[in-house]
Ligand code: CTP
């Protein structure tokens with residue numbers, strides 16, 4: 009077992025961490041969502057706070073309790089647009105961003121302001137348009153700040169993850185194959201491969217999300233050593 013050791017590897021650092029899934033409304037009573045539990049992002053926030061970081065945790069929909077730790081400020085949002093606004097604001101004074109949230113890629117072109125009635129439709133076709141890519145937006149303007157993304161893949165993990173690293177101008181991508189048992193959505197464990205532009209992919213063993221978080225925070229600490237705002 010890996011213990012929640014405390015330290016000061018991130019003392020004086022400000023981290024923005026996102027967790028959970030965004031929801032895109034269809035009408036006043038319905039939304040499109042995803043299976044994110046929020047566990048991975050919350051574990052990262054806790055591990056960073058345990059290393060002395062000041063953490064702004066921005067959460068969408070989660071299926072677990074929100075943390076109540078010294079050093080973590082929690083902010084709740086619903087949609088991708090709201091998440092973007094919150095991240096953009098928090099990223100201003102931050103040293104690093106970790107995008108663990110499962111962000112909806114599409115939203116309704118026009119949200120119905122009345123409940124959609126079944127008798128009004130024989131079949132229902134929803135028109136969805138793309139949401140902004142938050143990781144990419146922050147990556148493009150990061151300057152000296154560290155940007156960490158996740159890649160949930162079902163195939164060609166390293167190839168797709170490396171493509172994403174470049175496309176989004178991230179420093180690190182935590183790639184996981186969500187089809188594997190004990191990886192990804194809802195699980196308490198995760199088996200990830202760490203991708204960076206300047207080093208070969210590192211595949212970690214299947215670990216508890218707390219242990220993955222601790223290792224990731226150690227990596228972030230190393231990279232922030234020479235990187236301050
Ligand atoms: N992400 C984001 N904004 C979006 C979509 C994704 O910031 N609108 C972030 C996620 O938080 C994650 C990373 O981008 O850190 C990768 O998300 P993922 O869904 O795995 O990949 P996408 O780039 O969205 O591509 P696709 O879903 O088509 O595989």
Ligand code: CA
Nearest residue numbers: 110111112113
């Ligand atoms: Ca996506």
